[in-house]
Amino acid sequence: MSDVIITVRGEFSAEYPAERATIQVSAQTDGADRDSVFAEAVAASESLRTHLPEAHESSGGPISEWSSDEVRVWTERHFTNDGSVAPRLVHSRIEFRITFSDLGGLAPWIESAVAIPAVSIDTISWDLTDATRDAATSTVREGAVRDAVARATAYSASLGLGAISPLAIADQGMLDSGSSGGGFVPLARGAMQNVAYVSGGMPGLELKPQAIAVASVVDARFSAS
Numbered sequence: 001m002s003d004v005i006i007t008v009r010g011e012f013s014a015e016y017p018a019e020r021a022t023i024q025v026s027a028q029t030d031g032a033d034r035d036s037v038f039a040e041a042v043a044a045s046e047s048l049r050t051h052l053p054e055a056h057e058s059s060g061g062p063i064s065e066w067s068s069d070e071v072r073v074w075t076e077r078h079f080t081n082d083g084s085v086a087p088r089l090v091h092s093r094i095e096f097r098i099t100f101s102d103l104g105g106l107a108p109w110i111e112s113a114v115a116i117p118a119v120s121i122d123t124i125s126w127d128l129t130d131a132t133r134d135a136a137t138s139t140v141r142e143g144a145v146r147d148a149v150a151r152a153t154a155y156s157a158s159l160g161l162g163a164i165s166p167l168a169i170a171d172q173g174m175l176d177s178g179s180s181g182g183g184f185v186p187l188a189r190g191a192m193q194n195v196a197y198v199s200g201g202m203p204g205l206e207l208k209p210q211a212i213a214v215a216s217v218v219d220a221r222f223s224a225s
Contacts, residue, residue: 003223006155006164009172010148012140013215018126020064021106021209025096029118034090038073041092044118048096051112055105062105066098095122101129107205126209133214140216145169148220156224164222175219 027044031037045068056063072093078086100106113119128136152164168175 003225004156004159004161005167006152006222006224007175008148008151008155008220008222010144010146010151010218010220011215012143012147013213014136014140014143015211015213016128016132016136018103018209018212019101019129019132020127021100021103021124021207022127023098023100023106023110023124024122025098025113025119026093026122027096027116027119028091028093030089030091032087032090034073034075037090038092040118041094044116045094045096047116048113048119051109051116052098055109061102062100062109064099064101066096068094068096070095103207103209107207110207111205124207124209126212128212128214136214137216140214141218144216144218145220148218149222152220152222152224156222159224161224164224167221167223169218169220172217172219175221 025048027041027048029037029040029044031040049068052063052066055061056066058064070093072091072095074091076089076091078089080086100109110121114121127133148169149164149166156162156164
C-alpha cells in the first residue's frame with residue numbers, strides 16, 4: 001500500500017499579563033477665535049508636559065518614552081434649523097503618545113493628567129516587553145507544531161495506519177500557495193476599564209488590563225503507511 005499524505009493545520013495560543021501600556025493623550029480646546037483656541041491648547045499641553053519629566057526614565061519608568069508630534073487646528077460651520085449659518089467653531093488638538101513600562105504608575109499619572117483642564121485620555125493599549133513577546137512567540141509556535149503532529153497522528157490511527165513522517169511545515173497559508181501569510185498572530189486585548197473607588201472615601205482610578213493572547217497557526221504535511 002502506498003503512503004497516504006496527511007495535511008493538517010496546527011494551532012496554539014497562550015495568554016500573558018500585560019507589561020506595558022501606551023496611552024494616547026490629547027489637549028483639545030474649542031471656541032470662536034482661532035488664536036485664542038490654539039493658545040489655550042498650547043497652554044494645556046505645556047501643563048501636561050510638566051508631568052512628564054519627573055516620571056520619565058527610559059530604563060526605570062514608569063514612563064519609558066513619550067512623544068508629541070501632532071497638532072491640529074480646524075474649523076466647523078453648521079447650519080441652524082432656519083437654514084442660516086451658525087458662527088464658526090474652531091478646534092485645536094495637540095496629541096501625546098506615552099508608554100508606561102511600570103504599570104503601577106499608570107493610574108496615578110492619569111489621575112493627575114486629567115485634572116488639567118482640556119486634557120483627556122483617548123485610548124490605552126496594552127503590550128508585552130520584547131523579551132516576553134520573543135519567548136511567547138517561540139512557545140506558541142512549538143505548541144502549534146505539537147498540535148499539528150497530534151492531529152496527523154489521529155488521522156493516521158483512524159485509517160489504521162502506522163507512524164507518521166513529516167514532509168513539510170510552514171506558516172499558515174504558505175504550504176501550497178507560497179503566500180506570505182503570517183503564522184504568528186499576536187492578539188492584544190484591553191482597554192481602560194474598571195474605574196472604581198478605592199478605600200478612604202477618595203475616588204481613585206483602578207485599571208485592570210485583559211491578558212494579551214499570543215497565537216500561532218502552522219500548516220503541516222505528513223506521510224503515513
